[in-house]
Amino acid sequence: MAHQKYQHCIEACHDCTAACEHCATACLGEKNVKDMERCIRLDRTCAGICALAEREMAADSEFAERICQLCAEICEACGEECARHEHMDHCRECAEACRRCAEACREMAGAGSGRTHR
Numbered sequence: 001m002a003h004q005k006y007q008h009c010i011e012a013c014h015d016c017t018a019a020c021e022h023c024a025t026a027c028l029g030e031k032n033v034k035d036m037e038r039c040i041r042l043d044r045t046c047a048g049i050c051a052l053a054e055r056e057m058a059a060d061s062e063f064a065e066r067i068c069q070l071c072a073e074i075c076e077a078c079g080e081e082c083a084r085h086e087h088m089d090h091c092r093e094c095a096e097a098c099r100r101c102a103e104a105c106r107e108m109a110g111a112g113s114g115r116t117h118r
Contacts, residue, residue, distance in 0.1 A: 006057040009068065012097075012104035013054040016075060019097035020047035023082060026090035039081050039091065046078035050101060057108070065109045072105035 024043035027036040053071040056064045079098030085091035 005060075006064070006108055009104040009108040010054050010057050012101040013050040013057075013071065016097045016101035017047045017050040017054070019094045020044070020050065020078065023090045023094035026088070030088070036085070039085060042074075042078040042081050043094065046074050046098060049074050053105065068105040068109040072102040072109070075099070075102035075105065 020043040024040045024047070027033070027040045027043070030036050033040075049067070049071045053064070053067045056067050061067070075098040079095045079102065082091040082095035082098065086095060
């Protein structure tokens with residue numbers, strides 16, 4: 001089953017989605033929200049692509065590998081932005097989740113390279 005084949009990556013995407021949603025919400029409560037604007041935007045983008053990647057892997061989509069490649073790129077950008085604010089617990093935790101997800105997505109996409117598209 002596809003969901004078992006991609007289980008590690010699916011779990012990393014799920015955890016990253018939750019961390020990004022939490023981070024974006026917490027950032028909105030910070031004193032200077034304007035300074036957190038890029039973080040919030042990337043959190044939302046990252047949560048969206050992680051949820052999409054999770055869903056497409058579970059469905060064994062022919063596009064899952066390419067989506068995971070993009071997911072890794074977005075997770076990396078989000079993680080780097082959150083790392084700039086590591087003095088905030090929510091940003092530090094999000095940066096860690098993003099790094100784990102980027103790694104899992106790269107592994108998943110690399111493991112299946114050569115797969116033909118339907």
